[in-house]
Amino acid sequence: MSEYRTAVTWKSGQELDVACEGKPALAVSSPPEFGGNGERWSPEDLLAGAVESCLLLTTLYFVDQMKIGLASYASEAVAEMKRTSEGLRFQSIRVAIEAGVSSAEDEEKMQKAASQAEAFCPVSAAVNCPVEVSLATRVG
Amino acid sequence: MSEYRTAVTWKSGQELDVACEGKPALAVSSPPEFGGNGERWSPEDLLAGAVESCLLLTTLYFVDQMKIGLASYASEAVAEMKRTSEGLRFQSIRVAIEAGVSSAEDEEKMQKAASQAEAFCPVSAAVNCPVEVSLATRVG
Numbered sequence A, B: 001m002s003e004y005r006t007a008v009t010w011k012s013g014q015e016l017d018v019a020c021e022g023k024p025a026l027a028v029s030s031p032p033e034f035g036g037n038g039e040r041w042s043p044e045d046l047l048a049g050a051v052e053s054c055l056l057l058t059t060l061y062f063v064d065q066m067k068i069g070l071a072s073y074a075s076e077a078v079a080e081m082k083r084t085s086e087g088l089r090f091q092s093i094r095v096a097i098e099a100g101v102s103s104a105e106d107e108e109k110m111q112k113a114a115s116q117a118e119a120f121c122p123v124s125a126a127v128n129c130p131v132e133v134s135l136a137t138r139v140g
Helices: A043-065 A104-120 B043-065 B104-120
Strands: A002-012 A015-019 A026-029 A070-084 A087-101 A131-139 B002-012 B015-019 B026-029 B070-084 B087-101 B131-139
Touching: A002 B043, A015 B043, A026 A043, A026 B043, A043 A070, A043 A087, A043 A104, A043 B002, A043 B015, A043 B026, A043 B043, A087 A104, A087 B104, A104 A131, A104 B087, B026 B043, B043 B070, B043 B087, B043 B104, B087 B104, B104 B131
Parallel strands: A087 A131, B087 B131
Antiparallel strands: A002 A015, A002 B070, A015 A026, A070 A087, A070 B002, B002 B015, B015 B026, B070 B087
């Protein structure tokens, strides 16, 4: 069992800090459409970033296992939230990945690594809206 | 429909940056038990922080609606993850809140606000492991 601990302190208005031992504190507020100033991370941003970064780190595990020559990896995530009869609910988190690999063979292996990551990524698995992953590869 | 966008760039090893327009970039890596250096936020930390900060902001909405005199609010979150036959899976996220309010009447209202927040918090609702919230109040 692994444990991850964070601590929130309310500052004023809709501003708060999130601490995590040994790491820089994170300034958070509501997104602008709910009264935040747009200069601080929102919880919604953090959820998107948690899924997106966990997918990369899980992919790296399979890249290593499959001995893929990975030269670059970048992704963009979009989390969609909408007002429903039950309140605000996330509808989907889409992650579009671009990866540079060493060879055509590695392009194929990279698709498998990304599929494996999608299945095993613990943060994606903890989310109950669809997490949709797409991967574009290029050699070089 | 609201959209939240983040962008991940792999640096090297298990280090990556997460960007969100107009906000400071976030340095992320694996947790130490999976090869990270422990000085960067992990995706697991971010998930705990997303739930915990969203609970505060949702609570503030109900505090305002119910006209509660809220003097202070701090919380601690613990996310538990364990290895299962399907891979690493979050088991629970527990959030313990301490709030200072103006009066005994507000203590009672604050319990209601926290219950409402638990039901309506969109990030908690997006997580499929149990989110367990406890609230301790004091006057002053």
